[in-house]
Amino acid sequence: MKRISILPVALLAIVVSACTGEQASxxxxxxxxxxxxxxxxxxxxxxxxxxxxxxxxxxPSFDLNGDPELAARFPDTVGGxxxxxxxxxxxTFVQMGGADPSFEAFLDSVGADxxxxxxxxxASASAESPLTAIAFRIVGASEDELEREFIAVTEESxxxxxxxxxxxxxxxxxxxxxxxxxxxxxSIFIYTKDDTLYFLTGSEEQVAEILTALP
Numbered sequence: 001m002k003r004i005s006i007l008p009v010a011l012l013a014i015v016v017s018a019c020t021g022e023q024a025s026x027x028x029x030x031x032x033x034x035x036x037x038x039x040x041x042x043x044x045x046x047x048x049x050x051x052x053x054x055x056x057x058x059x060p061s062f063d064l065n066g067d068p069e070l071a072a073r074f075p076d077t078v079g080g081x082x083x084x085x086x087x088x089x090x091x092t093f094v095q096m097g098g099a100d101p102s103f104e105a106f107l108d109s110v111g112a113d114x115x116x117x118x119x120x121x122x123a124s125a126s127a128e129s130p131l132t133a134i135a136f137r138i139v140g141a142s143e144d145e146l147e148r149e150f151i152a153v154t155e156e157s158x159x160x161x162x163x164x165x166x167x168x169x170x171x172x173x174x175x176x177x178x179x180x181x182x183x184x185x186x187s188i189f190i191y192t193k194d195d196t197l198y199f200l201t202g203s204e205e206q207v208a209e210i211l212t213a214l215p
């Protein structure tokens with residue numbers, strides 16, 4: 001039986017956004033003024049080759065603009081807060097730890113492979129109302145296939161029991177509250193359009209604002 005856990009993927013989105021923000025902040029920071037030379041100044045110790053390699057390995061480089069059109073579907077702000085969005089192809093998604101054999105089984109169920117996948121992650125780290133927005137585009141998959149298979153594996157994994165249909169932001173969605181674990185109290189919303197499935201977490205007001213902007 002195939003099984004995919006969707007909540008760790010949602011949490012990965014927040015981590016990716018936070019790391020990207022830190023990298024941007026670090027690169028944009030002005031250089032510290034040079035200290036006045038003095039007789040007591042200690043010489044600079046250059047890192048060894050192994051230390052440099054280890055440092056580089058700690059922060060792998062990913063292409064976070066793999067599907068600009070998919071990322072551009074999300075609004076720039078939600079509730080007045082900026083929504084930071086990155087996108088990448090399926091291979092990068094796998095390298096970042098967002099996929100496992102169960103995800104590959106899910107792709108098999110819709111007749112696709114990793115090369116057909118692109119993902120866009122958006123997150124707002126507001127302390128009061130954290131928000132995550134994820135778009136999975138699977139080229140060649142139909143809207144009905146994506147919804148049917150994703151709902152099936154979501155219910156099987158028990159990540160979001162009790163999914164019900166409703167209308168939010170003018171779109172037909174599936175929604176549920178997550179009762180247990182680290183994500184307790186989180187509400188999730190699933191919306192499918194053409195070859196793309198959107199997985200959203202946050203308040204209904206936040207999600208309605210995003211859904212209104214989506215195709």
